Amino acid sequence: MPEFKGRPGSAGQRPTGGDKAVVSQKKQYFRRKKICRFCVEKMDDINYKDVKTLHAFVAERGKIVPRRISGVCAPHQRRLTDAIKKARNIALLPFASQG
Amino acid sequence: MRTYEELFIVKPDAPEEEVDQFVEQLRTQLTTGGATVDKVEKWGKRRLAYRVDKYREGAYVLLEFTAASEVVKELERRLRVADLVIKFLTVRVDHTRKRLEKRKKQRDKRAAKRAASAPPPSAAVPGAPGAVHAGEAPAMPGQPKES
Numbered sequence: 001m002p003e004f005k006g007r008p009g010s011a012g013q014r015p016t017g018g019d020k021a022v023v024s025q026k027k028q029y030f031r032r033k034k035i036c037r038f039c040v041e042k043m044d045d046i047n048y049k050d051v052k053t054l055h056a057f058v059a060e061r062g063k064i065v066p067r068r069i070s071g072v073c074a075p076h077q078r079r080l081t082d083a084i085k086k087a088r089n090i091a092l093l094p095f096a097s098q099g
Numbered sequence: 100m101r102t103y104e105e106l107f108i109v110k111p112d113a114p115e116e117e118v119d120q121f122v123e124q125l126r127t128q129l130t131t132g133g134a135t136v137d138k139v140e141k142w143g144k145r146r147l148a149y150r151v152d153k154y155r156e157g158a159y160v161l162l163e164f165t166a167a168s169e170v171v172k173e174l175e176r177r178l179r180v181a182d183l184v185i186k187f188l189t190v191r192v193d194h195t196r197k198r199l200e201k202r203k204k205q206r207d208k209r210a211a212k213r214a215a216s217a218p219p220p221s222a223a224v225p226g227a228p229g230a231v232h233a234g235e236a237p238a239m240p241g242q243p244k245e246s
Contacts, residue, residue, distance in 0.1 A: 044206075
C-alpha cells in the first residue's frame, strides 16, 4: 500500500488512526488512539432526553466517565456533561446508584 | 419570545383523564399568556432513576412551547403547586437549535465541497510510486488543502 507511506499526519483516511500510537523500543506497548464517538458519528446534538446514548458515558455507579477514558473530545464532553446533569435532574439518570 | 421545553413527571397512580385534563389546563394557561404550544408528548410510565417523593416510577410529559419569560415563571409556579406533578425541568432550546442548524449547514457545505473535489485525485492515485509524494495532498480528503 504505497499510498499510506506518506507523512504520519496523513493517516486521516483511517478512522481508527494509529497516528498517535506509541511503540517504544524498550517497552513494547501499543496505545490505541481513542476517538470521539460524537465526532465520528457526526452527532452534534447531545440531548438530555436521549438516555440510551448518555448511558454509555456514565459508569456503573452513575458517575460521568472522564474523557481520558472515554476518548470524547473536549467540546463534546462539555455538552455531554451538561446533558447528563440535566437528565439526572429529571430522574432519567441516577445521581448515584446503590451497589 | 423564546422556545422552551418543559419535561415533567406525573404521579404514576394518577388516572389518565386527570393527566389529560391537567395538560389541557396548562395549554390554555400558556395560550392565554400569549404563548404557542408546539408539541405535547406523553412518554408513558417509566422507571425513575431514583426515588422521588416515595415513587419509583412516573409518567413523563413533554411540552414544547414558544413564550416570553414571564409565562414560563407562571407555568413553573403552577407545576410546583400541582399535586399531580412530582418533578419538572425547563430547558430553553432555541439557542441550541440555532447552533445545531448552523453546524448542519456547515457540514452540508463541506460535504458538497468534498464531493466536488474528490473524484479527480482518486483517479490520479494509481500512478508510479515516485509520484505518490507529489500527489499526496489532493489524495487525502482529511487535509485542509484550501489553506
